Amino acid sequence: MSRARLALAACLSLVASLLVVAVATSAGAAETLLSQGKPAASSSKESSSYTAAKAFDGDPTGTRWASQEGHDPEWLRVDLGSSQQITHVKLFWEDAYGKSYKIQTSDDASTWATVYSTTAGDGGLDDLQITGAGRYVRMYGSKRGTSYGYSLYEMQVFGGGTTPTDPPTTPTPTPGGSFTVAAAGDIAEQCTSSDSGCMHPKTATLVQNMNPQFVITMGDNQYDDARLSDFQNYYAKSWGAFKAKTHPAPGNHETYDPAGSEAGYKSYFGSIAFPQGKSYYSYDQGNWHFIALDSNSFDQSAQLTWLKADLAATTKGCIAAYWHHPLFSSGEHGNNPASKPAWQALQDAHADLVLTGHDHIYERFAPQSAGAQADPNGLVEVVGGMGGASPYKIENVQPNSQKRLTDTFGVLKLTFTDSTYGWQLIGVDGQVKDTSPTYTCH
The missing domain is CATH 2.60.120.260 (Galactose-binding domain-like)
Structure with missing residues (x-):
């Protein structure tokens, strides 16, 4: 018919x-x-x-x-x-x-x-x-x-009628535009909760307990080759519980899929990861503009051109960006110079915060320029690659690094208001491992 x-x-x-x-x-x-x-x-x-x-x-x-x-x-x-x-x-x-x-x-x-x-x-x-x-x-x-x-x-x-008096199942922003975001990179090793040494189910429990407004991932969501079957067998059974409210970014492991670069990542997340048809995109929450970038393709001019246009178009007072490969890191991978043009574009637009992964450590930096000069008008960077993958060593401490942790698995609990931001690193034991200063947006 x-x-x-x-x-x-x-x-x-x-x-x-x-x-x-x-x-x-x-x-x-x-x-x-x-x-x-x-x-x-x-x-x-x-x-x-x-x-x-x-x-x-x-x-x-x-x-x-x-x-x-x-x-x-x-x-x-x-x-x-x-x-x-x-x-x-x-x-x-x-x-x-x-x-x-x-x-x-x-x-x-x-x-x-x-x-x-x-x-x-x-x-x-x-x-x-x-x-x-x-x-x-x-x-x-x-x-x-x-x-x-x-x-x-x-x-x-x-x-009909108003909502029940039971506790809400979804977070409600508090006065002043405050909201909470959970973030981490380098997440799902090929293991499940049946293995007591498997960490991504434990970091997923932290996210569940935070009940965030949304979830950010800073790449290497799934190891080792990030096939669709890998996402389904591992990531989906832990962090997949938050898929509908996740804003992911890809990492280098997402490019290893034999079916094609980022094929499994794209198949698993679909339009969640490609809402504007590209692997980089932006969205707003409160007075904040968030930008997810694909550092696998920082060598391509199209993404940088898009980024500059996106920054010029936003009317929000505060800006945060995130991607996988950090411009600055004291871990085994070290600095990634390919990230410098994106950093500079963000600094030129008076952006505030950058979240990254790649090195399986936690590190926070004081505000700095793309040239690693301490600068109160520069960007604050956090390396948050402690979502579940095996830890890396601290090898070469970089200028402006304020706190470094390895052998620590956890999730960043970020708090944003209309004019400020800060975070805590929560470990899988439920304890606060680090607390940032409270920063004011530029």
Whole structure:
């Protein structure tokens, strides 16, 4: 049967389904339809005729949202305007349906809680009983049921009332724009929690306990060759729990995949790691602009050109960047001069913080210039390669280095406000191993 004929049949079925919804609502059901006409967004759209808003306009036969074809993952989101209790969600699929997808809720459109998931979607009408709460509700599709994309005639969210008095499942920013971020590089060795010496499950527990707004990784997410199967067998079983709120950067091990440079990394993270179609990207939180760079390709002018344009365009008052290979490091790998042009572009734009990995140590530096001169207007760098890979030695202490630790596994707990930042290094024993000064943005 052709796609057009399938769509017509689906439309007739949906009309009948919506009539049932209308009867149930008019019969005095306690639920309220919360989503119709509310602001919507999506990861992509097939064309201007298939925008996210079309899935919340109450027209089940003439309009629909459709993602770009042939791509996973994709998502569709609605903003309910305030945090609400959610009782169930109805998905009216066009013939391009989701086979594996989740329903997720959030209070900030950044950190998501999964309230329903399936790997056996078959299209048609999905009427899902939900227990959850949030201002934002999204369908997050990870595997298409057809060769097309994802397409919904209508997505209806039902519930009503304010959120429960139970503790929130997602972090809420505190007054002053404060939020917490967890960060580390050099993470998943080829081991699991069944091995008592395996560290990445232990550092993942630290992240879980921090309940951060989002997670940053500074490369070498997966060892040794970073194949998709390696990600699935190791990283996914620890740090994969935070995949939906992770903003990763690649390292040199992501280039070792025999299937192609960064192939496994790209297959595992998908648009999470390539939200703008490139392995480098930017995003905002509060008064902060965050930039993820790919230091594997610092020798290519396109990334530096993009970086300078991105810095010129931001209106945020504070800037942080992260990548894998540090410009300065006292560890075995030492300094990486290829990072100098990116550092200089960031300093010229009055950026504040750089997070890196590569050397499996912890090190923090005083503010400095790209030429290693102490400079209060320079960048603060942290080497945070202690996410789970075997430790390296401290070999050649660099100028402006303030603190160095090896044989320490842990996670950076960074705290950002509208005008300041600082961090603690939390070890796998739960103890604070180092506390930074509190810095003021440039």
